[in-house]
Amino acid sequence: MLTLDIEAVRVFVMVAELRSFTRAADALGTTQGAISVKLKRLEDRIGSRLLERTPRSVRLSAQGAAFLEGARELISAHERAVAGLNSPPRRFGLGIAAHVAGPEVPTLLGRLHAHDPHLTIEVQLDSSRRLLDLFDQGRLDAAIVQREDDRRDGEMLARERAGWFATQGFEHRQGEPLRLAALSPTCGVRDTATRLLDAAGIKWTEVFLGGGSSAVHAAVAAGVAVAPLSYRIAPAGTVDIGGRFGLPQLPSSDVVLHSSLTDQRSRAALRVLAAAFREHREPTAAG
Incomplete structure (x- = not known):
C-alpha cells in the first residue's frame, strides 16, 4: 500500500x-x-x-x-x-486595519485554521492607530496595520498605493467643497488626505465618517462621495479621479505585521499568516 x-x-x-x-x-x-x-x-x-x-x-x-x-x-x-x-485549544487575537483588510481576509483565516485547527482566531477591524494602541496594551496578539510615521518596528508585508476613488460619473463643481467619505475619524489615511487637501487650498466636507468599509464603499459606489483608499480595496466600478480634479497625490504606505509572541506554535502561525498575506500582493513568481 x-x-x-x-x-x-x-x-x-x-x-x-x-x-x-x-x-x-x-x-x-x-x-x-x-x-x-x-x-x-x-x-x-x-x-x-x-x-x-x-x-x-x-x-x-x-x-x-x-x-x-x-x-x-x-x-x-x-x-x-x-x-x-x-495542543490545548487557545485563542489568537488578530487586528487588521480597515484600510488593509481586503477580499483575501477569509483566505488568511482559512490558512490559519488549516495550519492549527485548535487555534480560535478573534479578528478585530479598526483603524491602524486604534489597533496599535490595543496591541501595545497587550489586548491583541498580532496586528496588521499601516505603518505609523513615528514607528519603525514590525515586519514589512507590502507597500500599498492609494488614490482618490469615486464613480466615473462623480460630479464636483468648482468652488464647492469636495465631498469625502472616511472609514474612521482616527484613520491615518484620512488625516493624510485632509492635510494634503488643506495644503493645496482645496475645500472639503465629510459626508460619511466612521461608518465602516461597507458604508464608505456604498457612498462611493452611489456617486455621492470620494474616498481616499488603497487601490486594492477600492469598490468595483470605481476609478481614481485625483488627476481629473487636480487632487494632491496620496503617498504610498507600508503594511506591517506587529507581534510580540515568541512561542514556537504562535510564530509558526504568524509565518503562515504573513506568507498568505504577501501572496495577494505580489506578482505570481516561481522563486
Whole structure:
C-alpha cells in the first residue's frame, strides 16, 4: 500500500496554495532547497509530477490538481489528531486595519485554521492607530496595520498605493467643497488626505465618517462621495479621479505585521499568516 510522508504532503499543499517556492519556504520556516527536495521525493513516491515550475510561475499539473483536495484533507486530519493529543485549544487575537483588510481576509483565516485547527482566531477591524494602541496594551496578539510615521518596528508585508476613488460619473463643481467619505475619524489615511487637501487650498466636507468599509464603499459606489483608499480595496466600478480634479497625490504606505509572541506554535502561525498575506500582493513568481 502506498504511504506518504506527511511533511512532504504539507510542502506540496503550501507551494500549491501560495504558488511560490519562496513564500512556501517562508511560511514553513525552511529553505527553498529543502522544499524542492521534499517535493521531489513526494513526486517520486507517487510516480507523477505534481507541480509545473517555470522561471515566472508555479502551477499545478493535472495530477497535482487531482491530488490537492485529498492532500488538504490529509493535512487537516493529521493536524486535528496531533492537536487533540498535545495542543490545548487557545485563542489568537488578530487586528487588521480597515484600510488593509481586503477580499483575501477569509483566505488568511482559512490558512490559519488549516495550519492549527485548535487555534480560535478573534479578528478585530479598526483603524491602524486604534489597533496599535490595543496591541501595545497587550489586548491583541498580532496586528496588521499601516505603518505609523513615528514607528519603525514590525515586519514589512507590502507597500500599498492609494488614490482618490469615486464613480466615473462623480460630479464636483468648482468652488464647492469636495465631498469625502472616511472609514474612521482616527484613520491615518484620512488625516493624510485632509492635510494634503488643506495644503493645496482645496475645500472639503465629510459626508460619511466612521461608518465602516461597507458604508464608505456604498457612498462611493452611489456617486455621492470620494474616498481616499488603497487601490486594492477600492469598490468595483470605481476609478481614481485625483488627476481629473487636480487632487494632491496620496503617498504610498507600508503594511506591517506587529507581534510580540515568541512561542514556537504562535510564530509558526504568524509565518503562515504573513506568507498568505504577501501572496495577494505580489506578482505570481516561481522563486
